[in-house]
Amino acid sequence: MPLPRNLLEGHRRFLRDQHAPERGRYIQLAEHGQIPTAMVIACCDARVDVSAIFDAAPGELFILRNVANLVPPYEPEGRYHGTSAAIEFAVLALKVPHLIVLGHSHCGGVAAYRDHASAAAPDDSFIGRWLTLLDDVELREREVAEFGLETAFELAAIRSSIAHLRTFPAVRQPEASRLLTINGLHFDIASGALLALDEGQDSFTKLIDPESVAA
Amino acid sequence: MPLPRNLLEGHRRFLRDQHAPERGRYIQLAEHGQIPTAMVIACCDARVDVSAIFDAAPGELFILRNVANLVPPYEPEGRYHGTSAAIEFAVLALKVPHLIVLGHSHCGGVAAYRDHASAAAPDDSFIGRWLTLLDDVELREREVAEFGLETAFELAAIRSSIAHLRTFPAVRQPEASRLLTINGLHFDIASGALLALDEGQDSFTKLIDPESVAA
Amino acid sequence: MPLPRNLLEGHRRFLRDQHAPERGRYIQLAEHGQIPTAMVIACCDARVDVSAIFDAAPGELFILRNVANLVPPYEPEGRYHGTSAAIEFAVLALKVPHLIVLGHSHCGGVAAYRDHASAAAPDDSFIGRWLTLLDDVELREREVAEFGLETAFELAAIRSSIAHLRTFPAVRQPEASRLLTINGLHFDIASGALLALDEGQDSFTKLIDPESVAA
Amino acid sequence: MPLPRNLLEGHRRFLRDQHAPERGRYIQLAEHGQIPTAMVIACCDARVDVSAIFDAAPGELFILRNVANLVPPYEPEGRYHGTSAAIEFAVLALKVPHLIVLGHSHCGGVAAYRDHASAAAPDDSFIGRWLTLLDDVELREREVAEFGLETAFELAAIRSSIAHLRTFPAVRQPEASRLLTINGLHFDIASGALLALDEGQDSFTKLIDPESVAA
Amino acid sequence: MPLPRNLLEGHRRFLRDQHAPERGRYIQLAEHGQIPTAMVIACCDARVDVSAIFDAAPGELFILRNVANLVPPYEPEGRYHGTSAAIEFAVLALKVPHLIVLGHSHCGGVAAYRDHASAAAPDDSFIGRWLTLLDDVELREREVAEFGLETAFELAAIRSSIAHLRTFPAVRQPEASRLLTINGLHFDIASGALLALDEGQDSFTKLIDPESVAA
Amino acid sequence: MPLPRNLLEGHRRFLRDQHAPERGRYIQLAEHGQIPTAMVIACCDARVDVSAIFDAAPGELFILRNVANLVPPYEPEGRYHGTSAAIEFAVLALKVPHLIVLGHSHCGGVAAYRDHASAAAPDDSFIGRWLTLLDDVELREREVAEFGLETAFELAAIRSSIAHLRTFPAVRQPEASRLLTINGLHFDIASGALLALDEGQDSFTKLIDPESVAA
Amino acid sequence: MPLPRNLLEGHRRFLRDQHAPERGRYIQLAEHGQIPTAMVIACCDARVDVSAIFDAAPGELFILRNVANLVPPYEPEGRYHGTSAAIEFAVLALKVPHLIVLGHSHCGGVAAYRDHASAAAPDDSFIGRWLTLLDDVELREREVAEFGLETAFELAAIRSSIAHLRTFPAVRQPEASRLLTINGLHFDIASGALLALDEGQDSFTKLIDPESVAA
Amino acid sequence: MPLPRNLLEGHRRFLRDQHAPERGRYIQLAEHGQIPTAMVIACCDARVDVSAIFDAAPGELFILRNVANLVPPYEPEGRYHGTSAAIEFAVLALKVPHLIVLGHSHCGGVAAYRDHASAAAPDDSFIGRWLTLLDDVELREREVAEFGLETAFELAAIRSSIAHLRTFPAVRQPEASRLLTINGLHFDIASGALLALDEGQDSFTKLIDPESVAA
Numbered sequence A, B, C, D, E, F, G, H: 001m002p003l004p005r006n007l008l009e010g011h012r013r014f015l016r017d018q019h020a021p022e023r024g025r026y027i028q029l030a031e032h033g034q035i036p037t038a039m040v041i042a043c044c045d046a047r048v049d050v051s052a053i054f055d056a057a058p059g060e061l062f063i064l065r066n067v068a069n070l071v072p073p074y075e076p077e078g079r080y081h082g083t084s085a086a087i088e089f090a091v092l093a094l095k096v097p098h099l100i101v102l103g104h105s106h107c108g109g110v111a112a113y114r115d116h117a118s119a120a121a122p123d124d125s126f127i128g129r130w131l132t133l134l135d136d137v138e139l140r141e142r143e144v145a146e147f148g149l150e151t152a153f154e155l156a157a158i159r160s161s162i163a164h165l166r167t168f169p170a171v172r173q174p175e176a177s178r179l180l181t182i183n184g185l186h187f188d189i190a191s192g193a194l195l196a197l198d199e200g201q202d203s204f205t206k207l208i209d210p211e212s213v214a215a
Helices: A006-033 A083-095 A108-114 A128-137 A143-149 A149-166 A168-176 B005-032 B082-093 B108-114 B126-136 B141-147 B149-165 B169-176 C005-032 C081-091 C106-116 C124-136 C141-147 C149-165 C169-176 D005-032 D081-093 D108-114 D126-136 D142-148 D149-166 D171-175 E003-030 E082-093 E108-114 E127-134 E141-147 E150-164 E169-176 F006-030 F082-093 F110-116 F128-135 F139-145 F149-165 F169-176 G005-032 G080-095 G110-113 G126-136 G141-147 G149-165 G169-176 H006-032 H080-092 H108-114 H126-136 H141-147 H149-165 H169-177
Strands: A036-041 A060-065 A097-104 A182-185 A194-198 A203-206 B038-043 B059-066 B096-104 B182-188 B194-197 B201-206 C038-045 C059-068 C098-104 C179-187 C194-198 C205-206 D038-043 D061-067 D098-104 D181-187 D194-198 D203-206 E038-043 E059-064 E098-104 E182-185 E194-198 E203-206 F038-043 F061-066 F096-103 F181-187 F194-198 F201-207 G036-045 G061-066 G098-104 G181-187 G192-199 G204-208 H036-045 H059-065 H098-104 H179-188 H194-200 H203-206
Touching: A006 D005, A036 A083, A036 A149, A060 A083, A060 B082, A060 B096, A060 F128, A083 A097, A083 A168, A083 B126, A083 H203, A097 A149, A108 A128, A108 A149, A108 B082, A108 C098, A108 E169, A128 A149, A128 B082, A149 A182, A149 A194, A168 A182, A182 D098, A203 H036, B005 F006, B038 B082, B038 C081, B059 B082, B082 B096, B082 B169, B108 B126, B108 B149, B126 B149, B141 B149, B149 B182, B169 F181, B194 G110, C005 G036, C038 C081, C059 C081, C059 D081, C081 C098, C081 C169, C081 D061, C081 D081, C081 D108, C081 D126, C106 D081, C124 C149, C124 D081, C149 C194, C169 C179, D038 D081, D061 D081, D061 D203, D081 D171, D098 D149, D098 F169, D108 D149, D126 D149, D142 D149, D142 D203, D149 D181, D149 D194, D171 D181, E003 G204, E003 H006, E059 E082, E059 F082, E059 G061, E082 E098, E082 E169, E082 F061, E082 F082, E082 F110, E082 F128, E098 E150, E108 E150, E108 F082, E127 E150, E127 F082, E150 E182, E169 E182, E182 H194, F038 F082, F038 H179, F061 F082, F061 H098, F082 F096, F082 F169, F096 F110, F096 F149, F110 F128, F110 F149, F128 F149, F128 G149, F139 F149, F149 F181, F149 F194, F169 F181, G036 G080, G061 G080, G080 G098, G080 G169, G080 H080, G080 H108, G080 H126, G098 G149, G110 G126, G110 G149, G110 H080, G126 G149, G126 H080, G141 G149, G141 G204, G149 G181, G149 G192, G169 G181, H036 H080, H059 H080, H080 H098, H098 H149, H108 H126, H108 H149, H126 H149, H141 H149, H141 H203, H149 H179, H149 H194, H169 H179
Parallel strands: A036 A060, A036 A097, A097 A182, B038 B059, B038 B096, B096 B182, C038 C059, C038 C098, C098 C179, D038 D061, D038 D098, D098 D181, E038 E059, E038 E098, E098 E182, F038 F061, F038 F096, F096 F181, G036 G061, G036 G098, G098 G181, H036 H059, H036 H098, H098 H179
Antiparallel strands: A060 B059, A182 A194, A194 A203, B182 B194, B194 B201, C059 D061, C179 C194, C194 C205, D181 D194, D194 D203, E059 F061, E182 E194, E194 E203, F181 F194, F194 F201, G061 H059, G181 G192, G192 G204, H179 H194, H194 H203
16 A cells, blocks of 8 residues: 555655755764663654654654553563563663653543543453553542643553553662663643653642743 | 753753644644544654654654564453554554554664574563564565665564554454555665555565655 | 536546545544644635645645635624634634635636626625625735736735734634734745735745746 | 644645646636636535545636535625625626535534534524524435434535525526536545435435445 | 862762763763764864853764864875874764864964964974964955954864865765765854854854844 | 754753853953863763863863874974874963873774774774874783773873873973973763872872762 | 961961962963953951852952942042942953852941941041941841841842942943843851842842751 | 852852861851951952962951052041051951051053053043052162062052051051051962062062972
């Protein structure tokens, strides 16, 4: 099957406007590999363009994307743990110094879990079982009050992913040695703002106020 | 921990240069949801910026990223199948009409598998077990000759992921009904070119010649 | 009555060449609705194919077309205000972030108004009354000099429609909040060029020079 | 405000791929005006690309688009009747020989009317008043049975618009003189099919079966 | 001898404020090497902090500094060509895609050459001989008029270095293949502004107006 | 060619965050010249940001950077001795009281010499000939044992550069008069630590233990 | 008369411990002059060692000291205005970019003024007349409440000096051009803390909490 | 405005390294006031750190600093005599037993006077009028011969200041009563040496030979 036209045309623009003027840089990256500054664990949602949110250049971010930016707990048995494999690869092989769990507003995955009996995620489906990773989510009352139930749930899911991250020896050890930092962020599609988790305060606060940067 | 400065500054640029001028569009997307044109299954590699390669706007692509852009075969038992859950969600809930497996050159995951005894992927690690998904890869002699061993392996891995995709009833049925297309692409970091799989010819050919679009 | 043959044949081509290869996309759009990037207010003129001028994909543009791309001022009383209803629906229900008034060269409606006593638009006709919306048009001397009287009139009509747009609270408020942009464009049928209104300079300048893109 | 980038890029493609190869045709159209084959009265919906549905060339279709492709009844008093003006202009000035009312599936306007108390169309809004044009719609039981309530309503709305068209002397007279045909069509976004109104049978039937043309 | 106290204290601050919070990043860079975006050829002058001028992170810029940011012409014979060696290493081994010659205002080296009989650079000194690289500098009359003699000389020296760069096959070839760009910049210490060489216009213009970015 | 975007954006941040708040200081430095505390001879390596390592303010350090921070021996004949010219200028014209040779870990230049037949530095290349300056390097057995071969080689190279520095009369004389000190430092990228050469003990010891300053 | 012994001994230590190890730096400073970062206007009080409070190196601070760190208003007539001359010299000749008025706790001069009939400052004495510069001091009620009368008076005196500074055209102009900043600080002898004036808030707040830096 | 960073960082070191270990001393000084050993009248020059030159502890020296360490003659009329007020305060209120006039080499104030028509000190400026205090300076021929004109001038200026000091009754009387000594010193920046005025011999001799104390 031919590629959908919008992708074909978009690729043509990429070649002309982004790759051609930086061809030397791409060749260098091809030959010398990647040394990403951070690994970002984000959702597949089409409205969450991770590189755009951080205006990152090629080579800057190692990005894992799955439904609802979840991290399973450390389970050394089993076969295909794609998320665990990516985390392990980033930390042990690439030595990325920063892990970021990036949630977002209007998350369809989180909503499907919350609406439980949802047709979008029946219990015996892959998606239904994947979302059981949210079973240990703990809502904060004050976040429900401040942000509403939907957002509070998404914030709790970020905390849960971070907690699961810390069940991995490969994460826990470098973090203890201060070689690895873990950040939790929540992207609000409408305003563009990122809420950042302050684990000391156990609260999320706006990283940069979008009002403050508008021209 | 504070966010790494390059991400903080990048986010500030995003707010100022990308979100602020399109704030209305983001609010609309927040309220109306996503209707992505395609799901792309790509690698976490930092040099593969999927949105950039297709110059895609927010809301346009539903993107799954894991190590080496692999797809496990359909296995209804087991617990956390992140990749399978994402595919299922995209096809059944979002009804995306196009699935694209996007491999790339210089893939560290594929290389780690090939170099088998590699320290980067010991057999009993998550990454080692994840890469066993490549066990059924079949190299094409002519592709080894044309593109070299490394690329030929990456191309074979794309074919393997597509074959695994078709083990999912949720994929096989709409594809049979021509409601879903599946494409295999290979991104060459150095040249920016995409090789596209022509399943009829069982070969990969260049989608757009980068030379032809340079100013 | 049977459909005119050119339309019947054209529709057959549409089914075969455009819809069939994108059937999945159309099904997805059917189920998930529309999230258009922009509303375009254009003329009914047969030479002005809005989707073509922007090479827009299905689902991308919410298009209102009336004679001479006019917008009546906000008048909350009265019954059937088709144009006002469409604007309101686009902004309030669909939350489109961009409004574009697209005029064009050789506009029969504008010409009919200018030639006042024209048989095409007698005073007591619907069209005659509709064109009184142009009564407050203000010609720019320098545009008459630069583009000729006909074009200058069309440009002034675009400005007038934009001014009327801003009499709608539903438009004025999101524009003030930078959630909505308003653009004025003039399509030159002969050259294909778009003139874009720069409100800061109160002038129209060519958006892309057709000479520069020809192969 | 700069034009949204997708429109700017789309326009560039239009210039290069559509206008440049047909520049002579466009210049001719510019100088000689339009002689459209038909007037199509369609909805503003972004998924309904009228020219595409008929694969129409520039100059071929005079297109009026408003919310829900409605036609008000003839009312000689009042001020700004955009739809009536366009119909009058097409028939009297342009003398188009065919009038087509083109409805479509999943019509948000029709749905808003049906869901009556809908927030999207409160009674005292422009859109609410505009949709009262549907007050005289008559559902056909058998169409509810065959196509479901939603589609049956859309089909009834097409009949209503045609009825209103015939209240215009400017339409009734040439139709009576067989100078003008009137067709009712319903576009199904998902399948691409057009249902055509057979007024003799008072029924809608598929114009071309999409299955029959697929490659 | 003990290290001067300001350096010792500064180093302590570096360890505490810059390295400790990014220790993981430094370890990663240590193990994975450097993939610098650009090579900058700058002056040793203490007022020209190259990393600061571009707010560059560790690993971003490969920086050569010598007196007056000069480049000798390609001379394959001879022994210790430190500048030539660095250029060759950057382009051939590191594949840097961008070369930047960064001059600056109040350059003591350029001044010493201009004041010819200067005690700071007697003819038979190393510095005197090094500065003979400026013998082929060509002043632009209009730049003397616009910027004054001192700056005009510094700009001409930048052009000379670029011309010498292009005598290296290792530079000329990738530049011809568009794998390598060459930029000439002049840093004004007082205003912070960079003048950028536009080779097409053979002129220097301000890259960013410092006034425009001040809060 | 336009400047790479990361440099352009970085420069904008420099203007806004560093230069603007200290504009008066920069103007003062521009008018009054430089009185740097020390000259640092460092490597071009992108991971070695000299100003950062000493948290130095503008005007504080006169910095020479070449591949592998080498110093050729005094050779009064010959033409373009960039390194010798810079040393002479610093000591005689600027009267800097401190010379610092700053080596670093993972030095690509030193590695290329050690791996002798390396493709990165063929014998007849500029880089190959430049690295023959390392021919007289003397490894200390105990440093190989303590730090490993790679680091021991880098330390020996620092000693060699210092020995070469002392072949310059312009260096030897003020050092003998205690007007000039010479320090040898080795920067460890991973830990941030500086090893300082104690010439009395002929050994390198850690200047500040990074552990001792971490918060 | 011989120098007091404590000064003679202190000078010997200075020569041995401070000057000898930095002799080259002092020679350089002697030949190249001073480019101080800031001018500090402080009190003669023996407990206020300005260089110590900022741990400043030689050449870093241009320091004026008089009783109570006062600044007379601009008075172009008269003969010997030592303070005005120093300010003028610093700003116009040395171009210092920062002016700092440094008050302190337990200021004898301020106390003498407050205790008015004090024997330490009779009305007809030099000191009595000098302290009339405090006549326009305005106490802040809230500072009296927060810090006590004595400190509040000292803070008000700092504000007064800053106000007088701004009567000098030589100060006002570069400050308006953002070439010169003015800071007000108050040194608390007992705790070592500096209170810094925030003119936006019209309040003094602690610059660094001494508790936070103690080992 | 924030404080310049070097001052902020220096202050942090002061708190940590100087104040914290001596907190009891500072609190005592705060409560009990100052009892300085001497008043030093010195220049504002940034290279003359008075406390350092005498390695003085907090509370030890009452320090007046003005341009060129000048003392105006006793003039009981007039308003703001900062220097006279400080002398009076030190002698009458603080009862300091030693007055020291501390000149220095490379004095910009003295040089400006000598170069008379200097732009740095025009006649009608504050600094110009301040320096007329040097009008009665008397050069010693033998000092010109021994030390050069510049130093001889600085030495003569010290004598002049001492002469002016003695015009103050408040100084003359305790000196006559041997309650007060007056010393003249000249600090040589380059060597660190102090020349001390021997009024009996009318000559300056080195107080301590720096060579004699160097380690």
